[in-house]
Amino acid sequence: MKTVSMERDTVHVFAPATVANMVCGFDVLGFALYDPGDEVIIRRVEEPGVRLVNITGDDGRLPRQVSKNTVSASVVSFLQHIGRTNIGIDMELHKRMPIGSGLGSSAASTVAGLYAINTLLGSPLSRRELLPFAMQGEELACGHGHADNVAPALLGGITLIRGYDPVDVVALPVPPALHASVVFPHVDVPTRDARQMIRTKVALKDAVTQWGNIAGLVAGLFTDDYALIGRSMQDVLIEPTRAILIPEFYEMRRLAMEAGALSFGISGSGPSVFAFARSAEQATYVTSIIQTHLTEQGIGSNGYVSGINMEGPRELRD
Structure with missing residues (x-):
């Protein structure tokens, strides 16, 4: 039986x-990074209802209306589910990562909000129940309600979405030396446009x-076979289409592989790209x-250079 902790006033x-x-x-694999990410502050107040009182770091691009912002809308759904709609909640969202980067910006915000409200109320649900x-x-x-960003953001590590009906998430092992090189080029590739280009x-x-x-990739992760991981990370379905939207994609891939990367590809819908390497030093070199x-x-x-973040969301002590 799950142990419920004490409720809090601020989280x-x-x-x-x-990287999805x-x-x-x-749509079935993803892993969590240590950096960047987003922050959410939630405070209990006397006046009932959920209010999104502040957003920073978004250059005014995100909706302020509670029902249209992913963070506040998810918190409202959570409160309805646990029967706590009479509570008063003020929320702040602080974007510490670029929007539209292909690095799960909306997922990071949403997961931060859900983890915060769950912690505030004594953790009545497990992380998997928040998914x-x-x-x-x-x-x-x-x-599109896919889980390849939100699952690793919420659970940490590398996750496999085995199925969606019902959602079935499998945690995969992480070889200890595995590091990611991630680069976000400052070009615009809207997620909806990138998804519409995919063949049906x-x-x-x-x-x-x-x-x-x-x-092969899953087998390589289980056996710490870095060569198998590298040669398995090839995409014949999605990448050939999406790569068209990312300037210098094939040249970036050539440079990364010549610099010793295990693999190279698009993060999510792009424009961010990522490479796996056998060490932080090698990942740093590839990024450079x-x-x-x-x-x-x-x-x-x-x-960005990061190991695989096994923790997922974490509480910050002010």
């Missing part, structure tokens, strides 16, 4: 960015190649090489 939570798809696992509410937030944000029918031979790669090339092409970028 401040960080939730991490994520992991090249060959469209459906986080998926509702993704549906509000991009029109695929050739059987391509499907066989894809599921062989997914199986890619960012230098983008700068030479007149394209700004953000670069």
Whole structure:
């Protein structure tokens, strides 16, 4: 039986960015980063209702209306589910990561909000029980309630979404030396547009190649076989289409692989790209090489180097 802890008056939570798809696992694979991420502060107040009192770091791009913002809407659904709609809640959202980066920006915000409200009220639900509410937030944000960002953001580590009806999330092992190089080029690739470009029918031979790669990647993670991980991370279904939207994609991939990366691909719907490496030092080098090339092409970028974040959201002590 789950032990419920004491209720609180204020909770401040960080939730991490994520890399979805992991090249060959469209909508079913993802992992959590240590940096960047978003923060949510939730306070209990006397006046009943949920209010979104402040948003920073979004340049005015996110909706302030409670029913339209993924964080507040998810919190309302959570409160309805546990029968606490009479409570008074003031929320602040602080965006510490770029919007539209392909790094699960909406997922990080939503997970931070859900983890915060659950903690505030004594953790009546487990993390896995919070997942459906986080998926509702993704549906509000991009029109599709997939879990490949929210699952690793909420649970940490590398996650496999085995199925959606009902949602079935499997935690995968993480080889100890695995690190990610992530680069966000400053170009615009809207998630909805990127998803609309995807083919709805695929050739059987391509499907066989894809599921062989997914199986190979999972096997490589279980056996710490870095070579198998690298050669399995190939995408014949999604990447050929989405890569068109990302300037310098193939040159970035060439540079990353020549610099010793295990693999290279698109993070989520892009424009961020990522590479796996066997060490933090190698991941740092790959990030530097890619960012230098983008700068030479007149394209700004953000670069991140991270191990796999096994913790997921965490409470911050002010």
